[in-house]
Amino acid sequence: MGSSFLGFHRLSIVTHQHVILPGFQKLLLKFHSSAATGHIACSKPIKGSSMRYGGRCMRACSNKSKIRCCSSNAFIIANDEKYGNKQVVSINPRLYDYILSNVREPEILQQLREETASMHGCQMQVSPDQAQLLAMLVQICGAERCIEVGVYTGYSSLAVALVLPESGLLVACERDAKYLDVAKKYYDLANVSHKVNVKHGLAADALKSMILNGEAGSYDFAFVDAEKRMYQEYYELLLQLVKVGGLIVIDNVLWHGKVADPMVNDAKTVSIRNFNKNIMEDQRVSISMVPIGDGMTICQKR
Known part of the structure; x- marks a missing residue:
């Protein structure tokens, strides 16, 4: 049946991190959990990790999808550059509430x-x-x-x-x-x-x-x-x-x-x-x- 999840964009942003940097396991797990439900609030760089926040490119998932986000929005870019680095919006709760308000x-x-x-x-x-x-x-x-x-x-x-x-x-x-x-x-x-x-x-x-x-x-x-x-x-x-x-x-x-x-x-x-x-x-x-x-x-x- 229909789902309360928002589909691909909520869960494909970050899937499973197979290699976790020492000292960042809990942080990355928290990030994965937040991304899976759309709660991504990025504000400052994480030293020593491969993720960068505040509008900068991040690499955090097993298929190396690119993610850019800030406190109010996020988008992803297809891995295959033949798609021309197309930016696709990732629906977070705030944006989804906005969509629902326009139904x-x-x-x-x-x-x-x-x-x-x-x-x-x-x-x-x-x-x-x-x-x-x-x-x-x-x-x-x-x-x-x-x-x-x-x-x-x-x-x-x-x-x-x-x-x-x-x-x-x-x-x-x-x-x-x-x-x-x-x-x-x-x-x-x-x-x-x-x-x-x-x-x-x-x-x-x-x-x-x-x-x-x-x-x-x-x-x-x-x-x-x-x-x-x-x-x-x-x-x-x-x-x-x-x-x-x-x-x-x-x-x-x-x-x-x-x-x-x-x-x-x-x-x-x-x-x-x-x-x-x-x-x-x-x-x-x-x-x-x-x-x-x-x-x-x-x-x-x-």
Whole structure:
């Protein structure tokens, strides 16, 4: 599901330091911890280390990524100089608060978000900036028939349903009845229940049933935010259901930055890493990996 982490930029800045200078172990560990959560406040040089603060270049991670930062901002530069030393902003908490302050979040979505915040697994909910992007993509492509795989309490599906035309349809697949009850409550409150076809159960089964029912090539948009090790199967099924020119958006493709760390090889990380590689090589779609939330890949079926 969606994540409370901000994805690649928070965790890829500093990953694992394999060589630690004597006397600086605790300091570097503190720096790593701060960088991983976006709390980087740099003010003065550290004598004897390879890191320099106050707007100067630092080398602190295993892949020698360049980082420049100050108390209010930070950016990184690609290792490969063929990218022209492109500076990419690293989202820290202050900047992310600013981004959120510029999200147009409908009141009903705010209410749902705040209720979900007190629930177990609240980190699975997509962030407001992600939901805003999903809604805009639906509007841009003029979608009328949509699918969501992994509803949780319904924040992203409600954002999509709100911008669908009155005759629109969103098929919402979720296996957890408790969370679906929350989503249904808000569909009713927002007066969009008539647009949402809830399918309680395993999403793969629901998608296969839709294909067998003759619905292949009839959907404009799909969003995947469910079991990570099932991503490839969901993707293949959705490719059948989405029409040419339609969009498939996949969440959590940066997986808290773990996908870029060769030292992390748990089952979910490896699964997402392999999925990203497969998407990159799949000529059936055009793609764009976007570092928003925990990372989203936007695919357009060719």
